[in-house]
Every structure is written in structure tokens, then in C-alpha cells.
Amino acid sequence: MGLLQEKLAKYNLPQQFMAKGVYPYFREIEGKQGTEVEMGGHKVLMFGSNAYTGLTGDERVIEAGINAMHKYGSGCAGSRFLNGTLDLHVQLEKELAAFVGKDEALCFSTGFTVNSGVISCLTDRNDYIICDDRDHASIVDGRRLSFSQQLKYKHNDMADLEKQLQKCNPDSVKLIVVDGVFSMEGDLANLPEIVRLKHKYNATIMVDEAHGLGVFGKQGRGVCDHFGLTDEIDLIMGTFSKSLASIGGFIAADESIINWLRHNARTYIFSASNTPAATAAALEALHIIQNEPERLEALWEATNYALKCFREAGFEIGATESPIIPLYVRDTDKTFMVTKLAFDEGVFINPVIPPACAPQDTLVRVALMATHTKEQIDSAVEKLTKAFKTLDIL
Numbered sequence: 355m356g357l358l359q360e361k362l363a364k365y366n367l368p369q370q371f372m373a374k375g376v377y378p379y380f381r382e383i384e385g386k387q388g389t390e391v392e393m394g395g396h397k398v399l400m401f402g403s404n405a406y407t408g409l410t411g412d413e414r415v416i417e418a419g420i421n422a423m424h425k426y427g428s429g430c431a432g433s434r435f436l437n438g439t440l441d442l443h444v445q446l447e448k449e450l451a452a453f454v455g456k457d458e459a460l461c462f463s464t465g466f467t468v469n470s471g472v473i474s475c476l477t478d479r480n481d482y483i484i485c486d487d488r489d490h491a492s493i494v495d496g497r498r499l500s501f502s503q504q505l506k507y508k509h510n511d512m513a514d515l516e517k518q519l520q521k522c523n524p525d526s527v528k529l530i531v532v533d534g535v536f537s538m539e540g541d542l543a544n545l546p547e548i549v550r551l552k553h554k555y556n557a558t559i560m561v562d563e564a565h566g567l568g569v570f571g572k573q574g575r576g577v578c579d580h581f582g583l584t585d586e587i588d589l590i591m592g593t594f595s596k597s598l599a600s601i602g603g604f605i606a607a608d609e610s611i612i613n614w615l616r617h618n619a620r621t622y623i624f625s626a627s628n629t630p631a632a633t634a635a636a637l638e639a640l641h642i643i644q645n646e647p648e649r650l651e652a653l654w655e656a657t658n659y660a661l662k663c664f665r666e667a668g669f670e671i672g673a674t675e676s677p678i679i680p681l682y683v684r685d686t687d688k689t690f691m692v693t694k695l696a697f698d699e700g701v702f703i704n705p706v707i708p709p710a711c712a713p714q715d716t717l718v719r720v721a722l723m724a725t726h727t728k729e730q731i732d733s734a735v736e737k738l739t740k741a742f743k744t745l746d747i748l
């Protein structure tokens with residue numbers, strides 16, 4: 355056995371959970387991802403998806419993907435920089451920029467590569483990147499790839515953010531990067547206060563709208579729009595893998611920032627462009643969310659109903675204000691066990707353990723879609739209550 359294999363063979367945490375019968379990952383779904391999914395021949399209620407708008411199985415989105423595949427083929431065989439730019443990419447960029455209220459946008463192949471590529475290349479050694487300590491892993495990796503000085507503040511703690519800003523050289527760039535909606539806890543970044551601090555310390559703000567797009571703001575334009583602060587936010591990032599029912603991501607900003615990114619973001623230049631089918635599907639989903647306001651209304655009706663039901667049933671759900679509802683367990687073993695019990699009862703939810711949260715904050719994450727019915731929510735609350743009570747969490 356080589357040294358590497360010898361070292362890695364000691365890693366057996368997954369096997370320990372498999373032996374206990376509670377390993378919750380890589381569960382196979384055998385069809386489209388709606389509010390019910392087929393798994394092992396059984397129907398399971400899906401409360402673990404990020405498809406907030408419920409469009410992943412929409413015939414119009416699927417049709418758009420198929421048509422694009424017929425017209426442009428299955429792949430672009432190159433980076434956007436060279437032979438991989440389609441008129442379709444450019445159209446989507448224009449429409450996304452207009453949608454989120456910025457001059458221009460660039461599309462990347464995933465949301466992860468937007469954050470890792472953008473955050474790593476904007477600032478230099480003398481500058482600062484300042485992050486909330488619950489920011490998404492892709493933001494953390496972008497920060498780590500940068501040569502800039504790196505600062506973190508406690509989650510949504512504005513006094514701590516100000517303390518970090520005070521440490522910075524006033525003449526250097528200070529890039530604050532935050533999730534607009536925190537992906538595991540469902541709470542919102544305090545953008546009004548962050549904007550106030552931006553002005554006080556001459557900083558720059560980038561907001562990750564992965565979970566804000568299609569959910570908050572007019573027509574689902576995001577959290578920046580929700581707070582009426584679009585013009586104050588320098589860079590807006592989004593993904594297609596959630597409300598836009600596809601895969602890919604984008605960054606939107608003013609012309610000078612986009613010009614820099616277009617020629618310097620390594621995950622944009624040195625990675626193949628997004629497939630025609632994925633691009634067309636995202637574009638169609640973008641049209642649908644703008645033309646069907648009832649979808650956003652349905653999402654909020656389901657969300658508010660679920661929030662009320664979980665609160666009334668006595669769950670600890672933290673400070674969420676979104677379709678992401680954390681049910682705190684605060685114990686890793688029990689988090690896996692309750693996920694398994696819920697699954698056996700027919701409810702798919704996701705366990706959240708370190709490093710996605712602090713060890714004392716483990717939870718199961720429930721996420722709503724516009725297409726969930728009240729009956730499905732009632733059923734999930736009832737089954738989850740039973741599972742939580744079985745394990746003495748509730």
C-alpha cells in the first residue's frame with residue numbers, strides 16, 4: 355500500500371455511520387425532483403431540495419434544454435474566452451444583468467466557480483477580504499485562493515464587522531463578501547447595516563444571492579432588491595442550480611468590474627463554458643419567474659405555513675426568515691438518526707453537521723418549494739415531530 359493510501363485508509367468516519375445504518379448521503383433519486391421523488395421504488399416527500407420555484411420538472415424548461423441541445427449540440431468544447439461563447443450565453447448574461455439591476459453579467463459553469471474565481475482575483479496583497487463566518491464554502495475557498503489579507507467576523511455581528519474594518523488600512527480595498535440568505539440557517543445578511551459600514555469605511559460589497567434569487571424581492575430579484583439596496587451592492591452573484599432549475603452561476607456588476615473579471619477570473623477563462631441545454635433551461639426559468647408572480651406567492655404561502663407549523667409544534671428553528679427552515683438537533687449522532695427516521699417515514703431532509711455548521715449547532719434542513727401543498731407540509735411536520743420525539747429532541 356502506498357503512503358497516501360495508508361494515510362487515507364485511516365479515514366473511516368463514513369463507514370462508522372454506515373455500520374450504524376444512518377449514513378445519509380448519496381441517496382439515489384430515480385426521476386425528476388418534484389415535491390415527491392421516487393427512491394428505491396418508494397415515493398418520498400422532498401423537503402431537501404433547493405428548487406424553490408419548483409421548476410426543475412417544468413415542461414417548458416425541459417423543452418428549452420432539448421431545443422438548445424438540438425441547435426447547439428451537447429457541449430461547447432472550450433472556455434468562454436476562446437471557442438465556448440454562444441449567443442445564448444450572451445443573451446442570458448444580458449437578461450440576468452437587467453434582472454438583478456446591474457450593468458453587465460458573466461455566466462460561469464457553476465455557482466461554486468463564480469465565488470472561487472471572482473473572490474480570488476479581485477483584490478491584491480495589500481487589500482482585504484472580509485467574510486461572515488457562516489459564508490458558503492465557495493466563498494471561503496475564493497478567499498483562501500486570494501493573496502489578500504483575510505478577515506472574518508462573527509455571524510451577522512455588525513459590531514464585529516466594524517472591528518474588522520477598523521483593522522484595515524484606509525487606503526486599501528476592503529471587499530466584504532456575504533451570503534444574502536445563509537444557506538443552512540435561512541436568516542438574512544443585515545445588508546442595511548453592512549451598507550452603512552461600507553460608506554463609513556469606503557468598502558466594497560459582494561452579495562451571494564444563491565438562495566435569494568427567485569425567493570426575495572420584486573419578481574424574485576433577490577435580497578439586495580428586497581432591501582432596496584441594489585445600487586449600493588457592488589457585485590451580485592447568483593446560481594442557476596436553485597430557483598433557475600439548471601446548473602451554472604453568474605456575477606453581475608458595473609462595466610469596470612466585469613471587464614476585469616472577464617479577463618482575469620481563472621475559473622471563467624480556464625474552464626469550459628456552460629452547456630447549451632443548461633444555459634437555455636436557466637434562461638427559460640428566468641422568463642417563467644418573471645411572468646408567473648403566482649409562483650413566488652405560492653412559495654411564500656408554503657413557507658409561512660411551514661414556519662407557523664414548525665413553531666407551533668415546538669421545534670427550535672432559529673432566526674430563519676426564508677424557505678430554508680433549520681430544525682436544530684445540536685448533536686451529530688442524533689442528526690443522522692433523525693434524518694434516517696424521517697426518511698423511513700417518507701420525508702427527505704438534509705442533515706447539516708460540521709464543517710457546514712458549528713459542532714453545537716447541528717440541524718436538519720427543511721426547504722420549501724412553490725409547489726409544496728399544505729397537505730405535504732402537514733405530513734412532513736407530523737412525521738418529523740414523531741421522529742424528533744422518538745429521539746427526545748423535542
Ligand SMILES: Cc1ncc(COP(=O)(O)O)c(C=O)c1O
Nearest residue numbers: 464465466490492537564593595
Ligand atoms: C450560498 C451558496 N453559494 C454558492 C453555492 C454554489 O452554487 P452551485 O451549487 O450552483 O455551484 C451554493 C450551493 O450550495 C450556495 O448555497
